[in-house]
Amino acid sequence: xxxxxxxxxxxxxxxxxxxxxxxxxxxxxxxxxxxxxxxxxxxxxxxxxxxxxxxxxxxxxxxxxxxxxxxxxxxxxxxxxxxxxxxxxxxxxxxxxxxxxxxxxxxxxxxxxxxxxxxxxxxxxxxxxxxxxxxxxxxxxxxxxxxxxxxxxxxxxxxxxxxxxxxxxxxxxxxxxxxxxxxxxxxxxxxxxxxxxxxxxxxxxxxxxxxxxxxxxxxxxxxxxxxxxxxxxxxxxxxxxxxxxxxxxxxxxxxxxxxxx
Amino acid sequence: xxxxxxxxxxxxxxxxxxxxxxxxxxxxxxxxxxxxxxxxxxxxxxxxxxxxxxxxxxxxxxxxxxxxxxxxxxxxxxxxxxxxxxxxxxxxxxxxxxxxxxxxxxxxxxxxxxxxxxxxxxxxxxxxxxxxxxxxxxxxxxxxxxxxxxxxxxxxxxxxxxxxxxxxxxxxxxxxxxxxxxxxxxxxxxxxxxxxxxxxxxxxxxxxxxxxxxxxxxxxxxxxxxxxxxxxxxxxxxxxxxxxxxxxxxxxxxxxxxxxxxxxxxxxxxxxxxxxxxxxxxxxxxxxxxxxxxxxxxxxxxxxxxxxxxxxxxx
Ligand SMILES: Cc1cc2nc3c(=O)[nH]c(=O)nc-3n(C[C@H](O)[C@H](O)[C@H](O)COP(=O)(O)OP(=O)(O)OC[C@H]3O[C@@H](n4cnc5c(N)ncnc54)[C@H](O)[C@@H]3O)c2cc1C
Ligand SMILES: Nc1ncnc2c1ncn2[C@@H]1O[C@H](COP(=O)(O)O)[C@@H](O)[C@H]1O
Numbered sequence: 344x345x346x347x348x349x350x351x352x353x354x355x356x357x358x359x360x361x362x363x364x365x366x367x368x369x370x371x372x373x374x375x376x377x378x379x380x381x382x383x384x385x386x387x388x389x390x391x392x393x394x395x396x397x398x399x400x401x402x403x404x405x406x407x408x409x410x411x412x413x414x415x416x417x418x419x420x421x422x423x424x425x426x427x428x429x430x431x432x433x434x435x436x437x438x439x440x441x442x443x444x445x446x447x448x449x450x451x452x453x454x455x456x457x458x459x460x461x462x463x464x465x466x467x468x469x470x471x472x473x474x475x476x477x478x479x480x481x482x483x484x485x486x487x488x489x490x491x492x493x494x495x496x497x498x499x500x501x502x503x504x505x506x507x508x509x510x511x512x513x514x515x516x517x518x519x520x521x522x523x524x525x526x527x528x529x530x531x532x533x534x535x536x537x538x539x540x541x542x543x544x545x546x547x548x549x550x551x552x553x554x555x556x557x558x559x560x561x562x563x564x565x566x567x568x569x570x571x572x573x574x575x576x577x578x579x580x581x582x583x584x585x586x587x588x589x590x591x592x593x594x595x596x597x598x599x600x601x602x603x604x
Numbered sequence: 605x606x607x608x609x610x611x612x613x614x615x616x617x618x619x620x621x622x623x624x625x626x627x628x629x630x631x632x633x634x635x636x637x638x639x640x641x642x643x644x645x646x647x648x649x650x651x652x653x654x655x656x657x658x659x660x661x662x663x664x665x666x667x668x669x670x671x672x673x674x675x676x677x678x679x680x681x682x683x684x685x686x687x688x689x690x691x692x693x694x695x696x697x698x699x700x701x702x703x704x705x706x707x708x709x710x711x712x713x714x715x716x717x718x719x720x721x722x723x724x725x726x727x728x729x730x731x732x733x734x735x736x737x738x739x740x741x742x743x744x745x746x747x748x749x750x751x752x753x754x755x756x757x758x759x760x761x762x763x764x765x766x767x768x769x770x771x772x773x774x775x776x777x778x779x780x781x782x783x784x785x786x787x788x789x790x791x792x793x794x795x796x797x798x799x800x801x802x803x804x805x806x807x808x809x810x811x812x813x814x815x816x817x818x819x820x821x822x823x824x825x826x827x828x829x830x831x832x833x834x835x836x837x838x839x840x841x842x843x844x845x846x847x848x849x850x851x852x853x854x855x856x857x858x859x860x861x862x863x864x865x866x867x868x869x870x871x872x873x874x875x876x877x878x879x880x881x882x883x884x885x886x887x888x889x890x891x892x893x894x895x896x897x898x899x900x901x902x903x904x905x906x907x908x909x910x911x912x913x914x915x916x917x918x919x
Binding site for chain 1: 615672673674677698701702704705706708709710712713714715716717718727731735736737738739740741742743744745746778781782783784785786787788789790797798803825843844850857858875876879880881883887892893894895896897898899900901902905906907909910912913914917918
């Protein structure tokens, strides 16, 4: 089976994330890494391959700047077989529609029986890219899977919704996004790290995918950010130390003063 | 005035509050047209009229029940083609965002998700980077498709004409590639829905696994219960109640964090709450940087005492 995993290089969530002067996310000046939520997709891909126990292949695809290569490398260290890195200055500033277009064209060039994604990127958290990808590829799409099993030519997914737990079946090929409930992602082993050095990463430009530069990027985006504003930091409030129940009564006073009681 | 399509969010015909919010927002942008997929009852029609629906497109779902969102996106795409609306508004739920994503591709239109406000233009407001930034944005191509979060507007009742128009749609086979084969309903908690609640009381690892005190406090205040990922991962509370980056994002009037340290991923789900209170035994816990009021103490004694105090005051 040919398993494709989409991974994104994102600014570190614990670092100081910021915007550039043109209101795009600063993706170069801030430390980045493989989106933690995409590690779960890589993990599910590896587990699928292990369960099948055949010559299945896991290919990771990332659309992003030069350092997105680090995200691909990390996935290869975890055990993925090959990487595809789509990098082109003209892609910068693309929105979800633009990114999904590029990603879809890259995937069309690869054999794919299942395409796995993370539940959302840790920077944008739109969570719509997997669905857009499914639409562009003309495939069924299932998001937020907490369990994924493949049986012949169907994939079965468990989804824990707010009101119900659903079992969903889709015909392969399909696009599936997995949640952080799907199973802890493995750490790269020393052997994995060494092996990754020899794994192939193909770099592609928009031209290689038959996309022209004016179809994507900031100027062609379907949406425009008009302004960004840092939320004023919350001013520290009153903090009391509890002693013999004083904390609780002070809290009740506070609730009453704010009319919550 | 142009129509604004509102995809009706309903549970077996019962209209959800989020729909009333969307209809209210739609009036700022044009004439609200509700799109109801399912079997439309007189009650549902009346409810939609009450919040200003001028038109109600009724789409029988006999053919598409049991399939995922792709057929619903095809319905909307057909209506976008025939009605040329000024915008399409959809609730920013899991299903809503899937429909919106497919619709955006189908109609080659810009999509904005998780809007916390929408004004004439339409100009949207979103909260990003764990709530540290507010972004205003516009759709610049095609029909603006906007997935709106709960509580983005206070629903305003205004009588609408509510003219029902049945729509026949043809659904492609491709749209039926994913189907729901079983669905096990979860027991309702009897508390307000987490993302819609005005008050949320949450518990973390500090609860040690017993959520009864947190639940009792929530009930005394009429609030919903939430949990940190540490609590969910330990199996103490179901994932549907997780607050944070990989759970729910809430923005209530009051958020009370009990035994929660305040990691960035947790903050991402609660930082925009109006008033924040924390109970934590560690005075260095980062959650205290956010609070309007904090108690440094053991939640096992503080929380039950607060509940008692609240109940006493209520008399
Ligand atoms: C990709 C990713 C996504 C994540 N998504 C989420 C998410 O959606 N939501 C989320 O919450 N986390 C998320 N996390 C995890 C997050 O980083 C933290 O690990 C988690 O929020 C910690 O939960 P906690 O505050 O309950 O536990 P801890 O950090 O262990 O804090 C427990 C707190 O309880 C206090 N305490 C202990 N005993 C008592 C007592 N008796 N009385 C009072 N206080 C007490 C302690 O002082 C401490 O501050 C995510 C992490 C990653 C990497
Ligand atoms: N630039 C990208 N390159 C590869 N995959 C991506 C990219 N952006 C998003 N994805 C995939 O789509 C998922 C959801 O992303 P998003 O819709 O941006 O929240 C991520 O978890 C990734 O699997």
